[in-house]
Amino acid sequence: MKKAAIFTLLITFLIGCQQENFLAQQTEKRETQHDYKEEPESFVQVEEEDEEQGEEGIEEEQENEQIDENKDNTLTVIDNPESVSLVVNKQRKLPDGFEPDDLVEANVPYHAAEGDPKRLIRKVAADALEDLFAAAKEDGLELVAVSGYRSYDRQKQIYEYNVETKGQDHADKFSAKPGTSEHQTGLAMDVASAALVAVLEQSFIETEEGQWLEDHAHEHGFIIRYPEGKEDITGYSYEPWHLRYVGKETATEIYQAQVTLEEYFGLYP
Numbered sequence: 001m002k003k004a005a006i007f008t009l010l011i012t013f014l015i016g017c018q019q020e021n022f023l024a025q026q027t028e029k030r031e032t033q034h035d036y037k038e039e040p041e042s043f044v045q046v047e048e049e050d051e052e053q054g055e056e057g058i059e060e061e062q063e064n065e066q067i068d069e070n071k072d073n074t075l076t077v078i079d080n081p082e083s084v085s086l087v088v089n090k091q092r093k094l095p096d097g098f099e100p101d102d103l104v105e106a107n108v109p110y111h112a113a114e115g116d117p118k119r120l121i122r123k124v125a126a127d128a129l130e131d132l133f134a135a136a137k138e139d140g141l142e143l144v145a146v147s148g149y150r151s152y153d154r155q156k157q158i159y160e161y162n163v164e165t166k167g168q169d170h171a172d173k174f175s176a177k178p179g180t181s182e183h184q185t186g187l188a189m190d191v192a193s194a195a196l197v198a199v200l201e202q203s204f205i206e207t208e209e210g211q212w213l214e215d216h217a218h219e220h221g222f223i224i225r226y227p228e229g230k231e232d233i234t235g236y237s238y239e240p241w242h243l244r245y246v247g248k249e250t251a252t253e254i255y256q257a258q259v260t261l262e263e264y265f266g267l268y269p
């Protein structure tokens, strides 16, 4: 009798948990779906594929702990995560759990909800972003900031969910391993044309804003991190919207030499 009562209580508790979980997932799903609608598929594939499903993968996290992120022995852990000259890519990762300690919101228009960590970027880059947006405005162009900081845990959820559901190869092709996303450095920001409501796809370069960024981002310390035709070096397709802060001097040298960050720092043979 007593056993039956405990059993019933346990079942009631478990159902309660499930429902709460389900509701939380549904809410999250609605939120991300809203984002999703306004962002074209190409962006989703390149940058954040299956982000909405990634949320549902949280439960699987425990099971996937055994995935060895360093299994690929070409993966180097960088030792200067606070430097604005750091290079993070598919071969070079940030130390586990790294989080910059000077993340702030820039005083620029955002296409991300109030309080969303995507609005964050490191202070030095936030100041530069404000200058960049002001200069664009002087030239009659309206930019909007879409996605900046992304935490290690967030990237881990996305990646592990993709491994679990689509297999290792697919996950490695379409989502960055935790610690290897440049968004985790706090020095990257995806920027779009305000008129096109955050269209992050390669055709962004055909907009006046996209063209202006290509010509002027370096004057404010940013580079177009994943240039066209450099996929073999950067590991990423052309992303005219992804800006990375490196400082004016480095950005100008990279712009003038038309090289990638990898080539600039001699990390590509």
Ligand SMILES: [Zn+2]
Pocket (backbone or CB within 6 Å): 047, 183, 188, 189, 190, 241, 242, 243
């Ligand atoms: Zn990006």
